[in-house]
Amino acid sequence: MVDKKEQIHMGPTQLRPLNGDICHGNRDKRCRKCSYVNETLPHVLCGCKQHSGAWRHRHNAIQNRLVKAIPPSLGKITVDSAIPGTDSRMRPDIVVTDAEKKKVLLVDVTVSFENQSPAFHEARARKESKYALLPEALKAQGYEVQVHALIVGALGSWDPRNEPVVRACGVGRRYARLMRQLMVSDTIRWSRDIYTEHITGHREYHTE
Ligand SMILES: [Zn+2]
Numbered sequence: 378m379v380d381k382k383e384q385i386h387m388g389p390t391q392l393r394p395l396n397g398d399i400c401h402g403n404r405d406k407r408c409r410k411c412s413y414v415n416e417t418l419p420h421v422l423c424g425c426k427q428h429s430g431a432w433r434h435r436h437n438a439i440q441n442r443l444v445k446a447i448p449p450s451l452g453k454i455t456v457d458s459a460i461p462g463t464d465s466r467m468r469p470d471i472v473v474t475d476a477e478k479k480k481v482l483l484v485d486v487t488v489s490f491e492n493q494s495p496a497f498h499e500a501r502a503r504k505e506s507k508y509a510l511l512p513e514a515l516k517a518q519g520y521e522v523q524v525h526a527l528i529v530g531a532l533g534s535w536d537p538r539n540e541p542v543v544r545a546c547g548v549g550r551r552y553a554r555l556m557r558q559l560m561v562s563d564t565i566r567w568s569r570d571i572y573t574e575h576i577t578g579h580r581e582y583h584t585e
Contacts, residue, residue, distance in 0.1 A: 395421065395576075410575060419490035421575045422531040428571045431582065432488070435567035439529055439560045440470050440486045443546060446556050447473060451547045452480065463514045467507070473546070481515055482545060483508055484525045488564060491530030501526045501538060533565040 396416035397406045408416040410427040421428070440456065447454055452475035455461070457468050460483070471484040485507070489500040504526035512522035525542040529535060535557055543553045570581035 418572075419531075422568050422571055423488065423490045425575070428575065431567060431571045431574070434582065435488055435564060435571075436470075436486055438563040438567065439488070439527065442556055442560050442563070443484065443486070443527060443543075443548075444471060446546065446548045446552060447471075448547045451475065451482070452478075460511065460515070462518055462520075463511065465511055465514065467511065469508065479518075479520050480523075481520045482523045482525070483511070484527055484542065484546065486527045486529075488529055488531050491532055491534045497528050497530070497536040497538070500528050501536070504528075529560055529564045531564065531568045533561045533568075535561055 395418060396404065396409065397420070398417065399406070406415050407413065408420060408425055411425050413420055413425065423432075444454060444456060452473040455472045455474070457470060458472065459465065459468055460472055460481075461474055469483040470486045471482075473482040473484075474480075485504045487500050487504060489496050491497065505524050508524045512520075512524065515522045523545055525545060527539050527542050529539075539557075540553075543556070548556060567582075574580050
């Protein structure tokens with residue numbers, strides 16, 4: 378689902394084409410930052426390692442919105458940590474554990490490029506299969522385990538399959554709508570900053 382209203386607008390820098398977008402002539406299509414063969418928008422926003430610091434901020438902005446919205450009654454929340462009670466080295470983005478009710482909820486957050494409709498589906502399947510073996514370790518301890526992925530498009534689209542994920546996280550219907558808008562606008566802002574830095578070399582954000 379692509380919300381046209383909220384989708385990214387790159388501003389004046391959009392007028393400067395990426396090397397991979399130039400179809401005529403024999404111009405070099407390589408990425409100006411990392412020399413990857415084709416400098417396209419998906420590469421810049423989701424593939425070019427030069428921007429990995431900004432990707433992390435983009436990812437964490439979404440993650441933090443969800444963490445803040447999960448009601449404490451759902452359980453103990455850990456972020457980017459090993460899964461309690463397992464020897465797995467995996468560090469899911471969010472783990473909510475209700476030790477009393479023996480329930481564990483794992484949520485991974487992903488920003489994916491939305492150029493093709495199966496992109497979200499594939500990103501979700503990848504995330505969910507990553508944790509496929511974990512439930513066994515937890516189930517052996519009597520836990521009921523849910524594994525979810527929350528996916529936002531780098532240009533600001535929202536995967537409708539996030540809705541059951543948000544519900545599983547106990548976020549009320551009204552706040553869920555606002556949270557979705559905030560997550561989408563955070564993502565757009567970060568993607569725009571990444572794009573601008575890529576084209577102009579000027580970093581739009583500051584880190585402490
Ligand atoms: Zn690159």
